[in-house]
Amino acid sequence: MQADPLDGTSELVRLVTCGSVDDGKSTLIGRLLYDTKQIFADQLEHVEETSRRRGDGYVNLALLTDGLRAEREQGITIDVAYRAFTTPRRRFQLADAPGHVQYTRNMVTGASTADLAIILVDARHGVVEQTRRHASISALLGIRHLLVAVNKMDLVGYDESRFRAVADALAELGARLEAPDMVAIPIAALHGDNVAERSEAMPWYDGPTLLEHLETVEIGGDRNLAEGRFPVQWVIRPMSAEHPDYRGYAGRVAGGVWRAGDEVVVLPSGRRSRVAAVETLDGPVAAAGPPMSVTIRLEDDLDVARGDMLAHAGAPPTVTRRLDATVCWMSERPLVPGARYAVKHTTRMVRAAVDEVVDRLDLETLEHLGGADRLELNDIGTVRLRLSGPLAVDAYRQSRATGCFIIVDEATNDTVGAGIVVEATPD
Amino acid sequence: MTTLTHLDALESEAVHVMREVAAELERPVLLFSGGKDSIVLLRLAEKAFRPGGFPFPVMHVDTGHNFPEVLAFRDRRVAELGERLIVASVQESIDCGRVVEETGPRASRNRLQTTTLLDAIEEHGFDAAIGGARRDEERARAKERIFSFRDDFGQWEPRAQRPEVWDLYNGRIRRGEHVRVFPISNWTELDVWQYIAREGLEIPPIYFAHEREVFARDGMLYAASEHVELADGEEAFLASVRYRTVGDMTCTGAVPSEARTLTEVVHEIAASRVTERGQTRADDRFTEAAMEDRKRIGYF
Numbered sequence: 001m002q003a004d005p006l007d008g009t010s011e012l013v014r015l016v017t018c019g020s021v022d023d024g025k026s027t028l029i030g031r032l033l034y035d036t037k038q039i040f041a042d043q044l045e046h047v048e049e050t051s052r053r054r055g056d057g058y059v060n061l062a063l064l065t066d067g068l069r070a071e072r073e074q075g076i077t078i079d080v081a082y083r084a085f086t087t088p089r090r091r092f093q094l095a096d097a098p099g100h101v102q103y104t105r106n107m108v109t110g111a112s113t114a115d116l117a118i119i120l121v122d123a124r125h126g127v128v129e130q131t132r133r134h135a136s137i138s139a140l141l142g143i144r145h146l147l148v149a150v151n152k153m154d155l156v157g158y159d160e161s162r163f164r165a166v167a168d169a170l171a172e173l174g175a176r177l178e179a180p181d182m183v184a185i186p187i188a189a190l191h192g193d194n195v196a197e198r199s200e201a202m203p204w205y206d207g208p209t210l211l212e213h214l215e216t217v218e219i220g221g222d223r224n225l226a227e228g229r230f231p232v233q234w235v236i237r238p239m240s241a242e243h244p245d246y247r248g249y250a251g252r253v254a255g256g257v258w259r260a261g262d263e264v265v266v267l268p269s270g271r272r273s274r275v276a277a278v279e280t281l282d283g284p285v286a287a288a289g290p291p292m293s294v295t296i297r298l299e300d301d302l303d304v305a306r307g308d309m310l311a312h313a314g315a316p317p318t319v320t321r322r323l324d325a326t327v328c329w330m331s332e333r334p335l336v337p338g339a340r341y342a343v344k345h346t347t348r349m350v351r352a353a354v355d356e357v358v359d360r361l362d363l364e365t366l367e368h369l370g371g372a373d374r375l376e377l378n379d380i381g382t383v384r385l386r387l388s389g390p391l392a393v394d395a396y397r398q399s400r401a402t403g404c405f406i407i408v409d410e411a412t413n414d415t416v417g418a419g420i421v422v423e424a425t426p427d
Numbered sequence: 428m429t430t431l432t433h434l435d436a437l438e439s440e441a442v443h444v445m446r447e448v449a450a451e452l453e454r455p456v457l458l459f460s461g462g463k464d465s466i467v468l469l470r471l472a473e474k475a476f477r478p479g480g481f482p483f484p485v486m487h488v489d490t491g492h493n494f495p496e497v498l499a500f501r502d503r504r505v506a507e508l509g510e511r512l513i514v515a516s517v518q519e520s521i522d523c524g525r526v527v528e529e530t531g532p533r534a535s536r537n538r539l540q541t542t543t544l545l546d547a548i549e550e551h552g553f554d555a556a557i558g559g560a561r562r563d564e565e566r567a568r569a570k571e572r573i574f575s576f577r578d579d580f581g582q583w584e585p586r587a588q589r590p591e592v593w594d595l596y597n598g599r600i601r602r603g604e605h606v607r608v609f610p611i612s613n614w615t616e617l618d619v620w621q622y623i624a625r626e627g628l629e630i631p632p633i634y635f636a637h638e639r640e641v642f643a644r645d646g647m648l649y650a651a652s653e654h655v656e657l658a659d660g661e662e663a664f665l666a667s668v669r670y671r672t673v674g675d676m677t678c679t680g681a682v683p684s685e686a687r688t689l690t691e692v693v694h695e696i697a698a699s700r701v702t703e704r705g706q707t708r709a710d711d712r713f714t715e716a717a718m719e720d721r722k723r724i725g726y727f
């Protein structure tokens with residue numbers, strides 16, 4: 001427990017969990033919540049009672065995590081759920097992506113904001129197609145840290161050689177995906193082995209428990225401090241007696257460290273100025289990095305509006321009307337060449353026409369399947385888009401926040417796709 | 428650059444959400460109950476828009492059974508901020524026959540609020556309502572989006588939620604539809620308290636232990652007031668209590684407490700073994716799916 005509960009200075013770590021149905025994901029999450037004492041007496045009572053009624057024969061911690069009525073009735077999970085838990089050092093935000101229908105769509109949603117992915121594997125089955133899918137989506141979405149929980153070790157007699165075999169297969173997968181950090185941990189979520197408590201049944205394992213790993217993995221370095229990027233969200237112009245001439249550009253730092261004096265270029269116009277001040281409600285700050293929400297004032301009175309991007313003049317993003325992007329399709333209505341959509345990139349909306357589906361990806365074999373005439377729901381592929389106006393973009397692998405966009409169907413207003421800029425190509 | 432604390436990260440996310448609503452929707456409104464979560468919302472709006480004014484008014488749905496201390500606080504706080512307050516009154520909805528008052532010892536105006544809220548949204552033409560709900564409050568909430576879309580009837584359809592990817596929110600709606608926006612979705616009760624402490628925010632006095640006339644019902648303590656009838660065998664007595672949430676007097680339970688400072692309150696909460704809802708909301712205890720049902724019909 002935190003010594004001082006009012007001391008709000010833990011580090012926030014965002015997680016996504018994924019696994020095929022029955023790998024034990026709900027049990028693991030329930031176990032994490034339980035072992036880190038996030039579960040209140042009334043919640044536990046409720047779970048005990050429901051377990052009894054269902055005839056589970058044990059307190060089914062998996063029930064702690066199931067949400068909607070439809071899910072309870074069918075005993076399945078249908079949508080991404082978000083949960084919080086804390087340890088003395090860290091505050092975790094967990095996106096739980098269910099593992100079957102709508103799979104890719106849910107996983108992409110959960111993974112898009114994650115620092116670390118927990119991928120569940122059943123020790124009896126080892127690396128299966130789904131594992132490859134989960135790992136490749138995680139890697140595609142730029143998650144640097146993959147933790148593979150090899151679960152149900154009790155069902156393989158806590159056997160070291162079984163774990164080693166799975167870990168070896170994982171290492172090979174990690175190498176293929178160029179995953180910078182991938183670890184495998186043998187656990188039994190149902191009994192708590194190596195989740196928060198070291199397992200007595202697996203004395204041969206000398207690595208960290210799952211929770212130890214979550215608490216210590218270094219994520220601070222993942223922030224993009226290199227490319228200075230600041231999409232303007234909102235222009236603050238009080239025009240009041242007190243602040244007659246104030247003009248501040250409010251937004252969230254997408255990259256780089258921002259200070260007064262920085263030389264900036266405003267995109268897409270290309271006009272230049274300098275940062276006069278970086279401010280918050282509490283006054284000017286010496287520096288601000290991602291993902292801080294701040295207000296930037298410029299030395300010159302330029303015409304800057306929502307949707308413009310301020311960038312450090314030395315290394316600006318690419319301004320383009322063409323996107324070559326990997327798109328995850330999230331709608332029942334397929335994406336087809338010739339279709340038109342709206343695209344939201346940072347704070348800017350433009351229209352887009354699909355020129356070509358260049359490539360479709362087989363997420364299980366990681367093979368490129370070549371050109372296609374469409375992307376169906378849950379497909380991932382490379383698409384060439386022509387834009388109605390310029391966007392200032394970076395390759396996603398360089399800068400997550402300025403390399404991603406969503407696709408909106410203007411007829412239904414639905415979000416139908418998530419896109420990642422592969423290569424920022426000027427037109 | 429100093430490392431980012433979790434409160435910094437949560438604050439930055441919430442401020443970003445506030446600015447997105449203001450930019451993407453035409454007529455947002457911020458719902459303010461005088462409770463701790465909406466007090467945090469007001470602070471976040473200051474962080475998002477000062478030195479400018481808020482690009483939306485502040486609205487309170489007043490059940491007519493609110494704690495007087497909270498109403499006084501509400502008026503003072505909004506005046507200090509120099510922002511505009513709209514009060515949508517459940518009493519008026521009753522008076523003009525839009526809803527029918529429940530009767531009996533368990534009568535509550537909680538359910539009636541939904542109609543008053545939806546009527547006010549329609550009357551003012553609001554297309555976004557910013558609220559202080561959190562995902563840790565209840566299991567159905569854990570799945571709700573930050574931009575949560577409502578149809579023409581104010582209903583939430585959990586199976587047709589828009590995917591929310593990165594921090595790219597889609598605020599597009601048709602006429603008559605609106606979005607509920609929850610900037611502090613990812614905050615926990617403890618985060619809220621830590622933030623109140625960090626920012627030095629004032630909260631209504633009922634959050635601290637005080638002497639009050641209460642009666643016991645269903646294992647909880649409720650304020651004795653003109654708005655509740657006592658059932659047979661129920662008796663009012665004096666106790667030192669505080670509230671964990673601020674709501675309608677008739678269905679918000681108090682907890683026995685001696686905590687008279689913020690630090691003491693937070694220590695009690697950190698040590699608490701019961702959820703905020705389990706401890707203080709009578710209306711959630713009736714059925715397991717109570718919350719989900721009310722949300723589907725437009726409850727906040």
Ligand SMILES: Nc1nc2c(ncn2[C@@H]2O[C@H](COP(=O)(O)OP(=O)(O)O)[C@@H](O)[C@H]2O)c(=O)[nH]1
Pocket residue numbers: 019020021022023024025026027028062151152153154155187188189190191
């Ligand atoms: N023996 C054993 N069973 C487990 C373990 N973890 C989960 N299970 C069981 O596997 C089944 C599926 O687990 P659940 O958490 O619901 O899987 P999910 O579909 O991935 O969420 C349940 O019957 C669990 O009790 C484990 O470590 N050992």
